[in-house]
Amino acid sequence: MYGHCLRYSKNTEDAQDILQEGFIKVFEKIHSLKEPSQLEGWMSRVFINLALSYWRKNHSGPTFVDIENTETADDLNVEEDSNLQSYQPEEVLSWINELPDNQRMVLNMFAIDGLSHQEIANFLNTTVSNTKSILSRARKSLRERIKSKNQ
Amino acid sequence: MEKSPLNIDQQLKGMFETFEPAVPFQFEKVAAGLDAKKRGRRIIMLWSSVAAVVFTAVSGIIFLRPDTAKVNEISKNQPNIEQSEISSSIKPNDNLASNDSRLVEKNQVNELKVTEETNSISEELNKPQVGTVYSLGGNINSISTSSRQYSLSNAIDAENTPLEVVENLNEWVYSDFSGKSIETIPTSFGYFLQLPVRIHSPQKPNQPLSSWAFEVGYDQNQTAMAYQISSGREKYVHKNYINRMKEGEFALNAPQIQAALKRYINKNWFVSLGLGFAQTRTMQRFNFRDSIPVSVSQGFEADALGNFPIFGYLGLGQQIAYEGIQTVQMLSVPISVGYQYPINRFWSFSSEISTRYNRLFASQGKTLNYHDLSLLETGNEIYRAGIWSGRLSAGAEYRLSRNQYLGLRLNTQGAFTPFYKKDASIVNRGWSVGMSVFYTMKLF
Structure with a gap:
């Protein structure tokens, strides 16, 4: 817990x-x-x-979503994905915690706790497309952090 | 290694599903403390309201009770009136009389002049024995109407006079000398009021001495605001406003104090006009972020608060974190119609319906702007200056003395006019329920 x-x-x-x-x-x-x-x-x-x-x-501070730059599922095809298994959970957790608040929350809710986009959108009082966008950014940011660690 | 973006999700899920770091020790103690603190807060809120009502009731009783004690004390100090000349020992300005506010009848008696003596009547009065006190009524009636003084010396043996006789004397006193144009009333009547008997007129409790009375009252109510979107203004209000207010606004108290002049139309009905001070207090506790409304002004009219229709929502706005109490103070002019019905000698059923004009003169605190959910200072900029409200109350009234009453009623109040200015997109009306304590003094 x-x-x-x-x-x-x-x-x-x-x-x-x-x-x-x-x-x-x-x-x-x-x-x-x-x-x-x-x-x-x-x-x-x-x-x-x-x-x-x-x-x-x-949590405080505004969360703005740039709708024009919203990524779609098609944008998420990356050449190489990161292998998290070689890292300790505490270390990965510290990277997740470095993400912006909204990205961290959406990643936690969707990827780990299995909430649907609709549930997340209801919770954040926003739209499903926004949560998808935030999730894409969260994944991208996390990958970048892992990449930088690997280099 | 899979290259789908879901991979990272799966890896995260696998990693954190079983992730259980060491739990900090002794948190149970903190948890217990936290729980106790929360319960304490709730209890304080509840009991502070109850305490206010009890305090008011007890204060009223304490304020009035010493008079009864005085009457008893006076009677103890003068046990053997038999041996004194009643008419001479009690003078119009006697301290015993002037200090006793319950003995209003006595004051009236003392204010009236003794004009002249009529020996024949005095003799007549001296003749009857204690057992025939009833016959005095007729004699003294004739005295009062003929504006003559008499002496009651030796007429009544106070120590030996049966209680019912004294009470009947009081009845006789009240029925013959209450507010009529009497020029001559024996000063010795003051003596009867000092007897160790609680003075109650056997008349029905609701029968007024005169048709006028003065009343002061205090209401201790629990209040809340009811919110409703004005018809056709749905687009002007943020989609989550009503829910935010439901979650973030809590009922508090609405004390109210008022003084009124009552006029009895008959033994059951009365009307009154007064002046009061009313206050409503509600607590606001907001902590959220919500979506930003997008509105377009071109081609549309702004509502009373300068807001335009909302056409969509974008992302999340600023964090709204606020905790405070919103206080609205008003001067009110209540106009009431009341009905009271005697249950027995001391108790009456009492009810009142009133409408009141409230003039808002001070407002403090913040609320949510119904358009964008930002924090908004409450005050004359957004509230109306005058609000009409109604009040319905019913309860019981206890007769303390011939002309004084203490009552307790349940009341409910509601505003007919919304707080927000005309043409605002939200209609907000205050309502409250609670207890009223009131004290009535019938005037001579």
């Missing part, structure tokens, strides 16, 4: 705050869990939702 919190917050203090609040929520709402076997998945969802809310409350 702490991993979820770390991914959605830029520093460990925020992550710890989310973790604390998350456990309070879990204790308060545990009666609503009908299938004990799904405890882990249910808890993950609680922590992710809380982390997203926390981010929404606390």
